[in-house]
Amino acid sequence: MAASWEQTTVEGELMRLYVSHPDGPGPYPGVVVIQHAPGVDKSIQETTERLASAGYVCVAPELYHRDPPDCRDDGLTRKARLRDVSVTKDVNAAVDFLKGHKLVDGGRLGIIGFCMGGRVVYLMAAANPGFKAAVKYYGGDIFVPWGEGPAPFTRTAEIHCPLLGHFGEDDKNPSPEDMRKLDAELTRLGKVHEFHSYPGAGHAFMNKYGDRYRAHADEASWPRTLEFFGRHLGKAAPTAAGPGGR
Numbered sequence: 001m002a003a004s005w006e007q008t009t010v011e012g013e014l015m016r017l018y019v020s021h022p023d024g025p026g027p028y029p030g031v032v033v034i035q036h037a038p039g040v041d042k043s044i045q046e047t048t049e050r051l052a053s054a055g056y057v058c059v060a061p062e063l064y065h066r067d068p069p070d071c072r073d074d075g076l077t078r079k080a081r082l083r084d085v086s087v088t089k090d091v092n093a094a095v096d097f098l099k100g101h102k103l104v105d106g107g108r109l110g111i112i113g114f115c116m117g118g119r120v121v122y123l124m125a126a127a128n129p130g131f132k133a134a135v136k137y138y139g140g141d142i143f144v145p146w147g148e149g150p151a152p153f154t155r156t157a158e159i160h161c162p163l164l165g166h167f168g169e170d171d172k173n174p175s176p177e178d179m180r181k182l183d184a185e186l187t188r189l190g191k192v193h194e195f196h197s198y199p200g201a202g203h204a205f206m207n208k209y210g211d212r213y214r215a216h217a218d219e220a221s222w223p224r225t226l227e228f229f230g231r232h233l234g235k236a237a238p239t240a241a242g243p244g245g246r
Contacts, residue, residue, distance in 0.1 A: 020052035027105040029233035030098035033060040034113030037075035061094040083147030126158035133232035140173035163193040168201035
């Protein structure tokens, strides 16, 4: 497994990407990893590496790239400046990066996100038809828009790929009531999905560098995530990588 910082452009501006990939020739399925409020920190970087070790080429875009390089605002302040229209452009740029990568089968792309990234997953499952599977961990604020336009929840009818959701029973945002509301709407609209709730866990239970990390929820949810991606994205093909790419 190898990992490095790379970059792409969005509307003429540079956006950094943390990229991890397996050692073999591929082609592999690709997964976009969406950050939590602290950014593409050690926890998110290790998630890309964890997925790469399981056979996926992963890219985590820095959604705060529009802030100045010397920005010292905390994650929640930076998150509050994000807008759905710009986030969609950023994720689509990460998708294009994966499609151009020599190790990636561009027809087998997934997305996973944590906290605010789980919200972005729900949004992008509707906004980008290229995704074949989406995994959201405790994504809050799905019922409100960031900036102009509809909230992700309002776009539920547009969701086009299977969705896996992980929730903490002690979480306040999303709360168990939020989970039931999402489940009911997805069910009403005939969207393929599966939700799991973990007792004794609240928000951010996957962030092992935070005080809300819960090993039992991590150990129960991660195999489900890998099984879900394996079922919908498959494994690396036993052929050489296609032409082009990085």
